[in-house]
Amino acid sequence: MTRWTHDIPRWPSGLRDETSLPYAAWRVLDLVDGKRTLAQIASQLELSQEDVERALEQAQSWTSRALRREQPVTEAVLGNVTQALVSVVGPIGEFLIDDALEQVGEGATLSALLGAVAPELDETHLHQFVRQLRARRLA
Structure with a gap:
């Protein structure tokens, strides 16, 4: 059917x-x-x-x-991404998010934010981060 x-x-x-x-x-x-x-x-x-x-x-x-x-980074999206990253790398994840936000600027998309965070992670952490994002329906 x-x-x-x-x-x-x-x-x-x-x-x-x-x-x-x-x-x-x-x-x-x-x-x-x-x-x-x-x-x-x-x-x-x-x-x-x-x-x-x-x-x-x-x-x-x-x-x-x-x-x-391509969705804009809202407070809710930012909170989810931050939680996902912190669950993988610990409290340093909050600093990585802050740095990424400075890099991408106001009105950034989720894609831009994730693109700024990804290079800061080694391969193992990146795979874990992506799994966390998928679990939260962000990737």
Whole structure:
């Protein structure tokens, strides 16, 4: 059973042409025009309808992550990121966040903040930090 209205898929909300997606997802999305059904898209691409649905779900997932990365750093987001970092590196995490905020400036995005923090972490801590962010639905 599909989750698409009348088996006619739509682009995920918030998806833009410049959103980074795997080729398999873009290949399907190139045919999503609000008129073609899943069956028509699958037939044209010589895929199963399940493969088309998987590509659409993957596009939705990637789009959601992209939108989260581009969200502004609010107090709530900052608190979550700080907690995630402190859980990995201890109290020094608060200082790393302060330094990163100075670097990215006012009105920064989550992506910019994380980009400023990441180089300060060794590989092990970076992987742990990313796991913490994923658990908090920030990465």
